Structures are given as C-alpha cells and as structure tokens.
Amino acid sequence: MGEKNDCLKLENQMCFPLYAAAREVVKLYRPHLDKLNLTYTQYIAMMVLWERGQCSVKELGEKLCLDSGTLTPVVKSLEQKGFVRRFRSSEDERILLVELTDSGRSLSDSARDIPERVGACLNLTPEEGAVLHGLLYKILGR
Amino acid sequence: MGEKNDCLKLENQMCFPLYAAAREVVKLYRPHLDKLNLTYTQYIAMMVLWERGQCSVKELGEKLCLDSGTLTPVVKSLEQKGFVRRFRSSEDERILLVELTDSGRSLSDSARDIPERVGACLNLTPEEGAVLHGLLYKILGR
DNA sequence: CTTAATTTAATTGTGTTCAATTTAATTATA
C-alpha cells in the first residue's frame, strides 16, 4: 500500500490542525472585537497593557512573541484610535514606551466578557481546555 | 485584589497560546521548507496534492480551511516553480483543477523526513502529541 | 576619550489571511 507516505498526510501532521485551529479561534473573536474597534493583534497588545498599564515595544514583543515589524504599525494604529500614547523613555531614547489612555483603560470593561463568550463556542470541556492550555505552553517553552 | 480582570490576562486566554504556538511550529518548518523552495502554505497545499494527485481550488480550500483569496496566489506560485499545472475542468469551466507535475510529485521524496525532524524539536511525548492532535481536531469540528 | 559592539525601533519587501466584491459559468425557476 502507499503507507510509506502516511507521514506526509495532512491529518497526521501537527502543524496543520494547530495552525488551522488558531485561525479558527481568532475568527471567533472577530465579531466581538469589531464592537471594540480592535483587531485581534491589537486586542492581545491591549491585554498586555490592561495588565501593566505601560510597557516598551520590546516587552510587548517578548510577551506576544511578535517583533517590531509587526508591532510598530499595531501600536501606531492603537494611538490613532486614542487607546494608547507613545513616547520615548527619557532615560534611554532607544526605548519607545506605550501607555494606556483613559479611553484605552476603560475599553477593558467592554472586553471582560469576550473570553467567556468565545470559550462557549469552543466545544471543549473545562478539563480539555486546561489540558490544551498546558500543552500549548509546553510548546511555547513557558 | 485585581482578580476581577484575571479573565483578561494573556495567560488565561486560549487564543494567545494557540496562535503563538501555531506560529512557533510554522517557524520550525521554515529551514526545512527553504531547502524545498516552499513556504509553509505552499507546503500544506502540496501535501493535499501528494495525497490526491489532482484537486480543485475549492477542494483544496475545504481541506486547508483557506479561501480563494489565499489560495489563488499560492497555486500560481506553485505553478511558477513548476510543481503544479493549472487548468479549467472541461465539464465545468468554473472549476480550476490543480495537478502535480513530475517535479512536484518527486518533491515529496525530500519532504518525507520533515515531520519527524520538526516533531523532535517539539518537546512533547508521543502521548501528549496524540492528545493535542485530538483536541485540535475537536476545535476544528472534524 | 574614541571607536567598536550592542540594543531598540522603524523600515522594506514578500507572503499570507480574510472580508467583500466581481466575473463567468452553471443550474433552477417562472
């Protein structure tokens, strides 16, 4: 039979379901984020800021596993929308600090119920969710 | 305490580790795929073709959870590289069929060891891999 | 102190990803 190529079948790979499921879950967020005038990437950047209030682009990149090529336009767009301020650190002018505005901070009120709403569409039990969460963080080495 | 916002912490979300891990795993493929002159998206399209030999853009999209906006340039690029031929079905001119060339078919020889090499970098036991695989397919509803 | 190395963002170019629209072909309906 052709089982010499079974290793190349889509359903036997890890990459395919991982990548497809990730895009699927991001799509579940979209209608909720539209109401906040945020894209998904802007949303996860805001989550870091809701937790910290302020951080540098470098720290944002470390938290989100994204580089400045991605983050520079994301942060500029958040500034355009009035959710953050951008300014250079006075101690080290290389560092760009990103800080929540009042508008950006209060946006978390409208975001608070999104994870639960999305989670309910996921068809995973809480136990399955916890297992998946753990395995993903193991892949991320965190 | 601030636990009213715990639900908005990055590490308590499903979306973040899922999306980040997916990109991380795609990055693991890149050096191997560079040798085949394939991007990741081109690679998963080729996997469908290695299995079927020929299929329509629509079928490719259903298998990969991608639409024609993504696949049209991917398939054109594969044609440029000489790995596939594109032609309209004679029975239904709406349908674009994509077919492996000899060059595209023989590329699978060089691809066969990639999944194992990438898997070895993943730091998951076979059991963990199987569990993850099952949970991801559950999210995908397949 | 001066030069070299490093660090931080920004920029550039390629390749997705997706929503929305368009075009052409086919099928269903009046």
Place this chain on the structure above:
DNA sequence: TATAATTAAATTGAACACAATTAAATTAAG
C-alpha cells in the same frame, strides 16, 4: 426558453507576520 439564483475563482484592500536592513542611542573596550 428567458431570467434569476447559485457556484467557483479571481480581485481588491486592509492587516498581519517575519526576515533583513537601517538608523539612532547606549554601552563596552581599547
């Protein structure tokens, strides 16, 4: 049969994602 509805790809425009390069600021080394 004409017309309407549907289907399959392609196109368009916006937003990532990332490698590679650049520019400016800081730090380290001679």
